Amino acid sequence: MSAARKRVAVVGVGTMGSQAAWRLTARGAEVVGYDRFAPGHDRGAAGGETRIFRSAHFEDSRYVPLLRHADALFDRLQQETGRELRRMTGCLLMGPAGHHQMATVLESIAEHGLDHEVLDAGTLAKRFPQFRVEDGDAAVLDRRAGFIRPELTIQTAARRAEELGAVIHRYTPVREIVPGAHGVEIRTDAGREHFDTAVVTVGPWVDDLLPDLPWEVDIRRLISAWYVPTTDAWSGEERPAFIRTAPTHCYGLPSPDGVSVKLGLSRALHRPVDDPHRLDRTVRPEELDVFTELVGRYLPDLNPDPVRLSVYMEGYTASSRPLVGPLPGAENVVLLAGFSGHGFKLSPAFGGIAADLALDGTSPRPVGFLSTLGRTEA
Ligand SMILES: Cc1cc2nc3c(=O)[nH]c(=O)nc-3n(C[C@H](O)[C@H](O)[C@H](O)COP(=O)(O)OP(=O)(O)OC[C@H]3O[C@@H](n4cnc5c(N)ncnc54)[C@H](O)[C@@H]3O)c2cc1C
Structure with missing residues (x-):
């Protein structure tokens, strides 16, 4: 056949x-x-x-050729259907200048010639007032990046x-x-x-x-939380997706409708899911503590009371x-x-x-x- x-x-x-x-x-x-x-x-x-799209990979630069292929196919699906599936707003990777993920992202940028900007703490604070910056922080703006619907x-x-x-x-x-x-x-x-x-x-x-799969896939429960801005800091022309590497790895995206900003946490903070048919979709107040701390410390122009909470699942390998x-x-x-x-x-x-x-x-x-x-x- x-x-x-x-x-x-x-x-x-x-x-x-x-x-x-x-x-x-x-x-x-x-x-x-x-x-x-x-x-x-x-x-x-x-x-x-929303989901983040980015060209530079901070986990492993071997993904970059696959990301390029994905990028071209997203464009092709958009062209074939006339639907806007993605918007390129950029993605900021922020954190202590010496963090290993900062080094990996710069390696993947250099190896594959990706479109980017490196920003020091001063430039970051001036250009992106929505983020609070700490001494010793640096950022990389991946320009071929943004959000997917x-x-x-x-x-x-x-x-x-x-x-x-x-x-x-x-x-x-x-x-x-x-x-x-x-x-x-x-x-x-x-x-x-x-x-x-x-x-x-x-x-x-x-x-x-x-x-009977011979490999373990660890199913985790992920909380997404949406926050509303309290000032105009989030209304500027540049509204990139963002990832903070340390001390708590987290990421976020301004909502496409401009109303709120979504925040999510890294793998280490997700509870295991025993049965995917019985996902616990209730978020307990104490589960919000780490979100509240992050908003207060790094995103001070957001109201720390979330306006929406959702729970999803994802499978992780070792x-x-x-x-x-x-x-x-x-x-x-x-x-x-x-x-x-x-x-x-x-x-x-x-x-x-x-x-x-x-x-x-x-x-x-x-x-x-x-x-x-x-x-x-x-
Ligand atoms: C909160 C959160 C944020 C994330 N953020 C990002 C991000 O910013 N960027 C990024 O690249 N990735 C992100 N990810 C990861 C990404 O979303 C996942 O890797 C991806 O969606 C996994 O796709 P999947 O097809 O494996 O699973 P799913 O999309 O869940 O698809 C599985 C499908 O199988 C169906 N199914 C299950 N069992 C059966 C059955 N027995 N018979 C028939 N159908 C069945 C289900 O109904 C479902 O439709 C995020 C994930 C989560 C949870």
């Missing part, structure tokens, strides 16, 4: 699955998607109006896939994936369907569907590198999981890689450092 005529199941049409469905249909595959809810819902890893992006990619011929079964949880010598069977409450290959992108539900590749012993089941808090910006690239792996068994993209093949990570 030619690659173009392969029948591929996409299990989980969320962040990664919607992009995989788009890229698979764009390559001529016959695609059937399944989601336990509907594309664009807010019960998993996506939701909350997650709900719109997922729905747009899923709709584009449907326009190109995909069938998406909404509110249809997959109960079991049964690989065999001649393909893969997908079992739902409605019956069984046979495919050449399956792409599994179930995000925080990965252990629920694949309990190395923070996602699992991308075939399941052990099942070449025709391609897994993408464990995006460890930084998957959205890369999602169109991972959708393309999922399509390559499902149709060709390999990808020309540099994903060796993420591959499930030979991966020993606990």
Whole structure:
């Protein structure tokens, strides 16, 4: 059977699955998607109006070529659909000048020639009055950066896939994936369907569907909190997304409607999720203490009483590198999981890689450092 005529199941049409469905249909595959809810819902890893896009990576510069590919595919999806999925407002990485993430971001900028500015504490304070700066702070402004609209992006990619011929079964949880010598069977409450290959992108539900996975994906509960400005400091022309490296790693984004500013915390501060079907979406007052402290210390022009709180889930691997590749012993089941808090910006690239792996068994993209093949990570 030619690659173009392969029948591929996409299990989980969320962040990664919607992009995989788009890229698979764009390559001529016959695609059937399944989601336990509907594309664009807010019960998993996506939701909350915004996600940061950035070109410079402070975790690992090996992501930069993938970010470039994602960048081009975001533009292509925007052109094909006429929807504004992203806005380039820049992203400020701030913190003590000697912090190791500052060094990694500068390395990735130098290695890949990325568009940026380095700002000292004085310039930072003058140009971005919305942030309080401390002695010894520095910042890097990544100019090919900004915010992505997650709900719109997922729905747009899923709709584009449907326009190109995909069938998406909404509110249809997959109960079991049964690989065999001649393909893969997908079992739902409605019956069984046979495919050449399956792409599994179930995000925080990965252990629920694949309990025997040889790698640990730690599911965490992430709180997002929105704050309203008390002064005009947030109304200037420059309203970049921001990340503060230390002493508490946090990030934030001005809301697209200009009403508020969203704040989120780093992995270390997230509680584990025992059962993704029973996510505790209630935020206790004491969970806000660290947010209140950060607002008071670094974002003094925001009212410290949040106007909105939301809770999401995300899967983390020990190395923070996602699992991308075939399941052990099942070449025709391609897994993408464990995006460890930084998957959205890369999602169109991972959708393309999922399509390559499902149709060709390999990808020309540099994903060796993420591959499930030979991966020993606990
Ligand atoms: C609060 C928060 C902030 C973040 N900020 C950023 C950021 O600024 N920048 C960035 O790049 N990344 C960010 N991330 C990370 C990014 O959002 C995730 O890495 C990404 O959304 C993960 O996508 P996914 O496809 O794995 O999961 P999801 O988007 O959750 O998709 C999984 C899908 O599978 C479906 N599903 C589950 N089980 C089944 C089943 N059995 N059958 C059928 N369907 C099923 C679900 O309904 C869901 O639609 C953030 C994450 C969170 C939680």
